[in-house]
Amino acid sequence: MAELGSWADGPARQAIVDFVARTRDEVPVAERVAVFDNDGTLWCEQPLPIQADFILRRLGEMAAADPDLQARQPWQAAHEGDAAWLSAVMTEHYAGDDTKVKVLLGGILAAYDGMSVEEFEERSDAFLRSTQHPTLGRPYLECAYTPMVELLAYLEDNGFTNYIVSGGGRDFMRPVTDELYGVPRERVIGSTAALAYANDEHGGTITHTPRPEYLDDGPEKPLRIWSRTGRRPLLAAGNTNGDVPMLDFAQHADKPFLRLLVDHDDAEREFAYTAGAEQALARAGAEGWTVVSVKDDWATVF
Structure with missing residues (x-):
């Protein structure tokens, strides 16, 4: 069974362990859904996403x-x-x-107007596999947070189905989420342009159009979670104000639930910033969400 070896002993790790133990005892496997923001929650988002x-x-x-x-x-x-x-x-x-x-x-x-979904995915995949982070001195595919990857595996080993729910592009993330996080492409929820289909000799082609379908941020996140899963999640993890509605949506009257808010406070190993997270941090403090300090709760970042 996956362990949380990169998490320092402390209240955040204990909250996760206690929550999972209660869930195993009280909630059927089919109802164990967890949702995670991506940028700044599962992988680095500074100095730019x-x-x-x-x-x-x-x-x-x-x-x-x-x-x-x-x-x-x-x-x-x-x-x-x-x-x-x-x-x-x-x-x-x-x-x-x-x-x-x-x-x-x-x-x-x-x-990306007129670009096929296959070409877009090829470009995304090639970029993610060939490009270095501008300041951390590591490839982008090595910028996932080790403690969060461990958490995803820990939850899966305890009967959870994990979803990524990101303001980032759904089709940008899909080529690598299974490899990085163990989350298959069909469980990636994210922003997207409207798509168009045309019949052709290749069996039909789906292309991007210049019209937005939705920006998966703020109140859109709970809507997309429900549309995809038909359930309220038991665990939600994010790091910005745009994740607050998703964290709110994890509330249950009769089941254990956990809200995790990643606080980027480690300028030495990663970045220290609160811009865009002020409301989320205030809500976390006022309502008892579990704040995950990069500095104090993660023994290893990458």
């Missing part, structure tokens, strides 16, 4: 090919290497201002 790096490179290619795009956001940020602009997108989003999010989303949708 991994998918953001992928997107910036694509936008940069487009700007190089079409100089007219170089004066328009988000192509301008990509062309100039302005990571601060992209970082501000998410900071402002979690503060309630989606002005830049809409601008970025327009660029993303244009960047």
Whole structure:
């Protein structure tokens, strides 16, 4: 059985062990559902999310090919290497201002318009397997948090079905989630563009369109969890304000439940930041959620 060897002894680890023990005694296996955010919860999201790096490179290619795009956001940020602009997108989003999010989303949708789902997946997979993190000195595929990978395995060994519920792109994550986390592609919930199908000699082709289907963040997360699983999760884990509705949705009146909030407070081994998590941390303190300190609760980060 998987153990939690990378977790330091302390209240967070004990809360997990106690919760799983109660669940084994009180809840049927079919009802043991756990949901996890990805960016900043399962893998590193600083100094910018991994998918953001992928997107910036694509936008940069487009700007190089079409100089007219170089004066328009988000192509301008990509062309100039302005990571601060992209970082501000998410900071402002979690503060309630989606002005830049809409601008970025327009660029993303244009960047992959008409691309088949297979080509998009090939590009995502190649990027994730060939690209280094800009500051940590390790490949992106080695930026998953070891304690969280252990937690996923521990839950699975105790009858849980794990889902990833991310604001990141569903089809960007799918090529690697089974390998990294033991979560198969059909249990990945994430943001997506609307897709289109056309019949052809290849058995039909599904392509990306320039229209959003949904951004899997905030109140959208509980909706997508219910649509996919038909259940409230018993455990939910996140790290930002956008995860609060998902953490709320894990509440049960008659079953054990656990809410985990990862607190990035270790500048030496990873990053220290609270931007975009202020509301979540306040709720955690006021309502007794289990706060997971990277500095104090993880004996190993990567």
